[in-house]
Amino acid sequence: MIQRQLIHVRDVMSKTVNFVDGIDTVNNAIETMKKERTEALIIRKRNEDDEYGIVVLADIADQVLAKDRSPERVNVYEIMSKPVISVDSGMDIRYCARLFSRFSIHLAPVIDKAEIVGIVSYNNLVLRGCDLARM
Numbered sequence: 079m080i081q082r083q084l085i086h087v088r089d090v091m092s093k094t095v096n097f098v099d100g101i102d103t104v105n106n107a108i109e110t111m112k113k114e115r116t117e118a119l120i121i122r123k124r125n126e127d128d129e130y131g132i133v134v135l136a137d138i139a140d141q142v143l144a145k146d147r148s149p150e151r152v153n154v155y156e157i158m159s160k161p162v163i164s165v166d167s168g169m170d171i172r173y174c175a176r177l178f179s180r181f182s183i184h185l186a187p188v189i190d191k192a193e194i195v196g197i198v199s200y201n202n203l204v205l206r207g208c209d210l211a212r213m
Contacts, residue, residue, distance in 0.1 A: 083210070087174050088167035090206035091188045091196035097122050100131060100155030104142050107133060107154050118185055120194055121158050130187065130194065131160035164189045165198060171207045174198060 096114045098107055100121050107119055121131030133154055141157040142149055163181055165174050167190040178184060178200060185199035 085171045085207050085210050086167065087165050087169045087171060087188055087198050088190070088196070089210060090171060090202040091167070091198040092202060093196045095120055095187065095194055095197055098133075098154055100124070100153065100158065102154050103150055104138055104152045104154060104157065105149040108138065108149060111135070118197060119154075120162070120187055120197075121154060121160065129161035130164070131155070131158040132162040132187065133158045134185070162187055164194070166190070167195060171203050175200070175203050178203075 096110060096116050096119050098110055098119045098121060110119060111117065118132055118134045121133065123130060137157045137159070142152055163183060164187045165177065167188050185197055187194045188196040188198050
C-alpha cells in the first residue's frame with residue numbers, strides 16, 4: 079500500500095498578503111491590486127471584535143463595473159465579503175480543495191494563531207501541491 083505524503087496549506091500558500099481599509103475607495107483598491115499584482119485584498123479589522131473581509135476582482139467586476147458604478151465613489155466595505163472564509167495553515171491541501179469546491183471560492187486567507195499569514199488559491203494547491211507530492 080502506497081502512503082500518500084501529507085501536504086499542508088502552509089507548504090503551498092503565498093506569504094504575500096495585501097491589506098486595505100474598508101473605507102478605502104474601490105479605485106484605491108484597484109490601484110493597490112495593480113501595484114501588488116494581486117487579485118485579492120484583505121480588509122483590516124476595525125477593532126478586536128471585528129472580522130476580516132475580502133475583496134476580489136470578481137467583486138469589483140460584478141458590483142461596480144457591471145452596475146456602471148463609479149470606482150471613485152464606492153467604498154470597499156460596500157462590495158467586500160465579510161466575514162471571510164479562511165483556512166488553517168495546518169490543513170491538508172485535499173481538505174482545502176474540498177472547502178473551495180463546497181463554497182464556490184477560489185482563494186482564502188490562511189490563518190495561524192488568529193492572524194493572517196498568507197493566501198492560498200487553487201493555483202497554489204494544484205501547481206505547488208503537485209510539485210511537492212512528486213518529491
